[in-house]
Amino acid sequence: MHPKHQMAFNPSTTASYSGAAPACQCGSLLLVRFHQRIMNELTRRALLGGSLTALAGLFSGLISPQLVAAHPTPSAPLALTHLRLFDGERLHEGQAIWIENGKIRALLAENALPADLARLDCQGKTVIPGLIDAHWHTTLAAITQAQAMTADLGYVHLVAGREAERTLMRGFTSVRDVGGPAFALKRAIDEGLIPGPRIYPAGAMISQTSGHGDFRLRHELPRSPLSPLAITEQAGVAVIADGEAEVLRRTREQLMLGASQIKLMAGGGVASSYDPLDSVQFSERELRAAVEAAADWGTYVMTHVYTSAGIQRALRAGVRSIEHGQLADEETVRMMADQGAWWSLQPFLQDEDSNVYPDEARRASQAQVAQGTLRAYELAQRFGVATAWGTDVLFNPQNTQTQGRQLAKMTRFYSPLTALKMATADNGALLGLSGPRNPYPAPLGRIEAQAWADLLVVEGDPERSLDFLSDPERNLCLIMKGGQIYKNTLSNSA
Numbered sequence: 001m002h003p004k005h006q007m008a009f010n011p012s013t014t015a016s017y018s019g020a021a022p023a024c025q026c027g028s029l030l031l032v033r034f035h036q037r038i039m040n041e042l043t044r045r046a047l048l049g050g051s052l053t054a055l056a057g058l059f060s061g062l063i064s065p066q067l068v069a070a071h072p073t074p075s076a077p078l079a080l081t082h083l084r085l086f087d088g089e090r091l092h093e094g095q096a097i098w099i100e101n102g103k104i105r106a107l108l109a110e111n112a113l114p115a116d117l118a119r120l121d122c123q124g125k126t127v128i129p130g131l132i133d134a135h136w137h138t139t140l141a142a143i144t145q146a147q148a149m150t151a152d153l154g155y156v157h158l159v160a161g162r163e164a165e166r167t168l169m170r171g172f173t174s175v176r177d178v179g180g181p182a183f184a185l186k187r188a189i190d191e192g193l194i195p196g197p198r199i200y201p202a203g204a205m206i207s208q209t210s211g212h213g214d215f216r217l218r219h220e221l222p223r224s225p226l227s228p229l230a231i232t233e234q235a236g237v238a239v240i241a242d243g244e245a246e247v248l249r250r251t252r253e254q255l256m257l258g259a260s261q262i263k264l265m266a267g268g269g270v271a272s273s274y275d276p277l278d279s280v281q282f283s284e285r286e287l288r289a290a291v292e293a294a295a296d297w298g299t300y301v302m303t304h305v306y307t308s309a310g311i312q313r314a315l316r317a318g319v320r321s322i323e324h325g326q327l328a329d330e331e332t333v334r335m336m337a338d339q340g341a342w343w344s345l346q347p348f349l350q351d352e353d354s355n356v357y358p359d360e361a362r363r364a365s366q367a368q369v370a371q372g373t374l375r376a377y378e379l380a381q382r383f384g385v386a387t388a389w390g391t392d393v394l395f396n397p398q399n400t401q402t403q404g405r406q407l408a409k410m411t412r413f414y415s416p417l418t419a420l421k422m423a424t425a426d427n428g429a430l431l432g433l434s435g436p437r438n439p440y441p442a443p444l445g446r447i448e449a450q451a452w453a454d455l456l457v458v459e460g461d462p463e464r465s466l467d468f469l470s471d472p473e474r475n476l477c478l479i480m481k482g483g484q485i486y487k488n489t490l491s492n493s494a
Contacts, residue, residue, distance in 0.1 A: 002037075002430070004112075006121050009248045012311050015240040017160060023310065025463075032462060033176050036465075038108060046417055048241035048306050050368050057380055059371035063345065065341075071286060071361055075099075075102075075484060075485075076115070076118060077098070077099065077100040077117055077118065077119050077129055078098075078099045078100075078119070078483070079096050079098050079099070079110075079113050079117050079118065079120070080096060080099070080117045080119075080120050080122050080127060080455070081095040081096045081110050081111075081113075081119050081120065081122065082121045082122050082124055082128045083095075083097075083122035083124065083125060083126065083457070084097070084105070084126040084127070084161065084445060085097070085126070085127050086126060086128045086129070086417070086424075086447075086462055087107075087129070087419060087425075087446060087447040087448060088129050088342070088425030088428070088445050088446035088447060088448075089418070089422045089425055089446075091217070091417070091462075091463065093107060094110075094417055095107045095108065095109065096108055096109065096110045096119075097127065097447065097453075097455070098113060098117065099453040099455075099483050100381055100483070101452060102306040102451055102452065102453055102482040102483040102484075103442060103449060103450055103452055103483065104449055104450065104451050104452075104453050105449065106449060107447070107448070107449065109301040113376050115278075120351060120478075120488075120490065121490065122457050122478070122490065123490060123491075125458060125459060125477060125490075126457070126458050126460065126461065126462060127175070127447065127455055127456065127457050128420065128424065128447075128455070128458060128462065129171025129425070129428075129444075129445050129446055129447055129451075129454060129455065129456070130171065130172070130174060130424075130444075130445075130454030130455060130456055130479075130480075130481060131170075131173065131174075131404075131407065131423050131424065131456070131469075132172065132173070132174045132175065132423055132424060132428060132431065132444065132445050133167075133169045133172050133174075133176070133389075133390050133391055133427075134175075134176045134321060134388040134389060134390040134425075134430055134431075135176065135177065135178050135344055135346055135388075135391060135392045136167075136172075136176065136177060136345050136390060136392075136393070137177065137178060137179060137180050137235075137392070137393065137394050137424045138160055138164065138167075138175060138182040138186075138199055139156060139157065139160040139164075139177075139181055139184060139185065140178060140179070140180045140237065140394055140395060141163060141180050141393045141394060141395075141396065141397075141399075141400050142158075142159050142160065142162070142163035142397045142400050143156060143159050143212075143395065143397065144395050144396075144397065145395040147159075148232070148235075148237065148395060149215065149231065149232065153181075153235050155479070156181075156235070156337025157184060157185065157430060158415075160182075160185050161188070161194050161196070162198030162329070163187060163400060164185060164189060164194065164195070164197065165194065165195045165196060166400065166401075167196060167197050167400070167403070167458045167488060168195050168196050168197050168479065168481065169472065169473075169476075169479065169486070169487065170401075170403050170404050170472045171404065171456050171469065171472050171476050171479060172197050172403060173197050173198060173454040173456075173479075173480075173481045174197050174198040174199075174200070174392070174427075174428075174431065174444050174445075174454065175197045175199055175200070175430060176200045176202075176261070176303065176427075176430070177199050177200060177201045177202055178202055178205075178263050178304075178323060178390075178392075179202055179203075179204065179205035179213070179237070179238065179263050180204075180205075180236070180237055180330075180450045180481075181204070181236030181237065182199050182201040182203075183201055183203065183236075183257055183258050184443070185199065185288065186199035186201055186258075190439075191309075193253055197275065197481070198439070198440050198444070199439075200260040200261065200431055200434060200438075201255050201259055201260060201401075202254065202260070202261055202262060202263040202302070203236065203253075203254035203258075203259040203262075203263075204233070204236045204237060204238050204239045204250070204253075204254060204258050205237070205238040205239070205263050205264075205265055206238070206239055206241050206247065206250045206251065206254070206263065206264045206265065206290065206401070207238055207239070207240055207241070207264075207265040207281070208240065208241065208264070208265070208281050208286070208373075209223070209240055209242050209281050210263045210274050210275055211240075211275055211281045211282070212267065212268060212269045212272055212275055212281065212304055213237075213239075213240070214238070214240055214274065214275075215230065215232040215236035215237070215238060216230045216232075220474070224241075226399070232291045233337060236257075237464050238265075239253070243286065243288055244285055244289040246310050247264075247282070247286045247287075247290050247293075248289050248290070248293050251289070251290045251293040251294060252293055255293070255294070255297050255299075255437075255490075256371060257353075258439075259299075259437070260299060260303060260434040260437045260438060260439055261294070261299050261301070261321075261433070261434050261437070262293075262294045262300070262301045262302070262306070263281075263298055263301075263302055263304070264287065264292055264301055264303045264319075265281055265303070265304045266280070266282050266287065266288055266303035266304060266305040266307075266310050266313065266314050266319075267279060267280055267281055267303075267304065267305035267306050267307055267310035267473075268281070268282050268306070268367050269304065269306070270314060270355075270357075270362055270365045270369055270417045271355065271357070271362065271394075271395075277307075277327075277369075278307055279366045280307065280309050280310045280313060280346070281305075282313075284313050284316055286349075287301070287303070287313065287314055287317035287318075287319065288317040288318060291318040291319060292318075295318070297436075297437060298434075298435040298436040298437055299433070299434045299435055299436075299437040300319075300320035300321065300433050300434070301318070301320065301321075302319065302320065302321035302322070302323050302344065303317050303319050303321075303322060303323060304323045304324060305322060305323070305324065305325060306324050306325060306327045306369065306372075307327045307328075307360075308327065308328050308329045308331070308332040311325050311328055311335075311336070311354075312332055312335060313358060314342055315336065315339055318450065319341065320341055320342060320433060321340055321341065321342040321343075321344050321345050321388070321430065321433070322344065322345070323344045323346075323364075323392075324338060324345070324346065324348075324369075324392075325343055325345065325376065326345070326348060326369045326372035326373050326375075326376045327368070327369070327372045328372075328376060328379065330379065330383075333380065333382075333385060334383055335377040336383070337383040337385045338387050339382055340386070341385075341386075342385075342386045342387070342388055342430050342433070343375065343376075343380055343385045343386065343387050343388070343409045344371075344387075344388040344389075344390055344430070345373070345380065345387055345388070345389065345390075346368075346389070346390050346391060346392045346406075347373060347377055347406055347409055347412075347413075348370055348373050348392075349373055349374075349409070350366050350367055350369075350370035350371050353399060353406055354366065354370075355396060355399075370488065377413040379411075379416075386426070387422060387426070387428075388408060388422065388426060388430045389407065389419070389422045389423045389426075389427060390426050390427075391406050391408060402473075404469035404470055404472050405469065405470040407419065407420075407423050407466060407469055408465070408466040408467050408468075408469045408470050410466070411465065411466055416462050416463060416464065416465055416466050417462055417463060419466060420462050420466060423445075424445040424446070425446050426445070427445055427447045428443060428444040428445025428446060429445070430444075431444055432444075433491070439447045440452065452481075452482060453478065453480060453481075453483040454481050454482065455478070455480040456476055456478065456479055456480070457476070457477045457478035457490065458475055458476060458477065459474070459475040459476075459477055460475055477489045477490050478490055
């Protein structure tokens, strides 16, 4: 046991007594019932992601020594000076960034800064907003699907805690979680117990029976009203809902737990065991039930879907964000643009960063999506659809480290600054769709007055290339979130 966790024995605080010891009551009916009640409550809270104190103690042993020194504490006002500035839209010269109380107080010329303000010399390097991944699975990215189905839930959360630190150290200061039990991890990060990005949680993915979020095995069918929930449902990975009433219930449950937006599975997927890529899932009435429940709480629904038929059904139901959608035709893309929906695309290119599938059927679906990706980015630009960027690393521990590289490869479709804008200011605007459910109500993805001071100092020129993001350990000189410095390799400050 670590010394800080040991409790020193103090005789003065120990109650004294005389006479015979009372009979042991450990097996009394009262204590048995009390113990059972406590264990039931702990089990319930663990399944819902609320057993934070114990998890935080376990997570604390995972924090690397260099991050312990940078653990969030109230910081004094600070100015970043001698820099180039990408504010989320364009590059600027000759400005300094005044940071106070976790936010950007002002952008000023250096000679206009208060004389007594502490300064950090950025040595002429470029400062950019903290990166945002709009399609990230906080608790599911760094484990395999087999681990997700069989490992203790505590293990899953421990792996997620370690990966949260790594995510932040790759320069991703915010993520939109699109499915999984992220509530406990989010709270632990927000309370400063462990380092990690800001998390916009969706909670459990909501799926119909045989949908893309139905992880049950064949022997678990048929399901009856008395059947227990599947292990993935108990853990908060995904929940099954059939009919408007069940969709309403599951949507409202995620909102109760703290979801900032809702995720539904509206079509098949590449990795699916049962639901074909071309399948359309949930009726329009079911989708609309979730949309209305989310709107009652001031937020929105996003849907996993690839095909035109599924996308159009989702749009008619009022869905605000289409996740994937690589098989959309021109009519469908025009519909997205006309309705002001977001297209949350990922660079699925069947390349070295792709999942590897052992069977020909899934490889064929993967190739179909990869071909659709090329057309999707062209259509998104031609019709002016609001486009977000994300990675969707899922059940692939080897690929979490490619997060920055997958942003760098976007220069195949966009100029470097346009791609960087997508992963900062544009993704920040998408996060803002959560309205009053926004857990961090200030601008993200921008460097401007009153925005969160989530900043990176980079060794690289984003006008020319984003390849520097492929090696964050070498090329991210400073990582700041909420005004707190988590990494600083700049050689001098004053």
